[in-house]
Amino acid sequence: xxxxxxxxxxxxxxxxxARLVAFDTVSHRSNLPLIDFVEDYLAGWGVTCHRFPNAAGxxxxxxxxxxxxxxxxxxxxxxxxxxxxEGQPWSRDxxxxxxxxxxxxxxxxxxxxxxxxxxxxxxxxxxAADLATPIHLFLSxxxxxxxxxxxxxxxxxxxxxxxxxxxIVGEPTSLDIADAHxxxxxxLTTITGFAAHSSxxxxxxxxxxxxxxxxxxxxxxxxxxxxxxxxxxRFDPPYDTxxxxxxxxxxxxxxxxxxxxxxxxxxxxxxxxxxAGPARFTARVETVLARMRExxxxxxxxxxxxxxxxxLAPDPGSQAERLAMRLSGRNxxxxxxxxxxxxxxxxxxxxxVVCGPGSIDQAHQPDEYITLExxxxxxxFMRKLMAECRGS
Numbered sequence: 001x002x003x004x005x006x007x008x009x010x011x012x013x014x015x016x017x018a019r020l021v022a023f024d025t026v027s028h029r030s031n032l033p034l035i036d037f038v039e040d041y042l043a044g045w046g047v048t049c050h051r052f053p054n055a056a057g058x059x060x061x062x063x064x065x066x067x068x069x070x071x072x073x074x075x076x077x078x079x080x081x082x083x084x085x086e087g088q089p090w091s092r093d094x095x096x097x098x099x100x101x102x103x104x105x106x107x108x109x110x111x112x113x114x115x116x117x118x119x120x121x122x123x124x125x126x127x128a129a130d131l132a133t134p135i136h137l138f139l140s141x142x143x144x145x146x147x148x149x150x151x152x153x154x155x156x157x158x159x160x161x162x163x164x165x166x167x168i169v170g171e172p173t174s175l176d177i178a179d180a181h182x183x184x185x186x187x188l189t190t191i192t193g194f195a196a197h198s199s200x201x202x203x204x205x206x207x208x209x210x211x212x213x214x215x216x217x218x219x220x221x222x223x224x225x226x227x228x229x230x231x232x233x234r235f236d237p238p239y240d241t242x243x244x245x246x247x248x249x250x251x252x253x254x255x256x257x258x259x260x261x262x263x264x265x266x267x268x269x270x271x272x273x274x275x276a277g278p279a280r281f282t283a284r285v286e287t288v289l290a291r292m293r294e295x296x297x298x299x300x301x302x303x304x305x306x307x308x309x310x311x312l313a314p315d316p317g318s319q320a321e322r323l324a325m326r327l328s329g330r331n332x333x334x335x336x337x338x339x340x341x342x343x344x345x346x347x348x349x350x351x352x353v354v355c356g357p358g359s360i361d362q363a364h365q366p367d368e369y370i371t372l373e374x375x376x377x378x379x380x381f382m383r384k385l386m387a388e389c390r391g392s
Contacts, residue, residue: 017109020108020117021095021097022095023080026083027082027142031080035051049064050161052153059141059142066136067132068133072162073134073135073162076115082108088366092367111172115358118379150341154345165319165351168320171338175356177321179321179335180333185274189262189263191210193208193256193257197254198255201256205299221277240277245264315346315352319351326388327384336360
């Protein structure tokens with residue numbers, strides 16, 4: 001613990017955002033330096049933290065309670081990882097916060113270190129408010145790649161941690177209240193054929209040809225999904241989506257490929273059966289594999305699910321929705337196209353909405369930014385939460 005943190009160091013929201021942006025927490029790197037900083041900062045204010053490390057020990061989620069330790073309360077949840085900057089034409093150092101023309105630029109400034117910075121900067125004020133209802137801070141990892149960084153912490157709620165009565169996931173919604181988003185499952189299909197000269201295809205089995213047949217099946221699934229649109233009019237596009245993001249295989253034009261890989265995803269509307277698409281794909285795999293084995297009995301096709309992010313379904317009148325409406329001044333809700341960790345909270349039976357400052361349109365972009373106006377609006381949101389939990 002540093003001498004500064006022992007004294008209870010104060011940060012403005014912008015100062016805290018600058019500290020957080022300076023940590024390079026791209027998902028394939030460790031977030032522990034940031035977690036160490038936050039834990040040290042909270043310890044300076046007498047706040048105890050609970051860590052939830054990943055299996056490799058190079059990342060961790062963090063949970064902390066401000067106020068009473070023996071009751072539900074409100075979770076403010078944010079992820080600490082960010083997307084890569086490689087290959088993007090940044091005009092400034094992405095890991096140094098830069099303020100210009102009413103905007104704060106930096107990787108993660110809007111997605112979603114802005115929300116986290118606001119929650120952390122107001123910790124001294126939350127503590128001074130003598131909260132009757134606790135405010136819980138929950139910082140996760142790997143949201144940008146798997147959304148699994150919240151799982152262990154959620155599992156502990158109601159056991160070693162308090163079970164909250166409402167969860168606000170602070171993804172950038174311009175402080176609109178999102179009560180619905182699609183779920184996503186991602187997959188990696190590995191195809192092993194048998195190499196042979198292309199003039200004699202009957203002596204082998206092409207993994208690339210098999211992959212093309214499977215990719216075509218996924219494309220057919222996408223086209224058919226368009227014929228089953230959601231009737232609510234809340235989603236864009238208003239149907240399940242199927243997408244092949246990567247297709248690799250082969251070493252030369254005149255050699256039957258012995259290896260190929262497809263990386264693909266299915267995004268499902270709330271209410272869609274998440275098992276239907278994978279089941280259809282598996283059936284097609286069986287027919288393609290049977291064809292391969294006619295000329296190459298050793299052929300295999302294996303599919304691994306690499307992530308499973310449940311959708312967020314509307315829960316009208318939930319405690320989280322009513323609270324967020326009071327804090328944001330909104331009277332209605334929206335649906336968003338992207339997936340978040342909110343579905344994991346809801347799957348555990350916790351009332352959850354997505355609501356945070358800034359626009360998703362600036363996320364994942366070069367020169368990512370959050371406007372100072374949105375940061376100020378986010379601070380007002382947090383201070384209204386403080387008043388609610390104080391009971392004033």
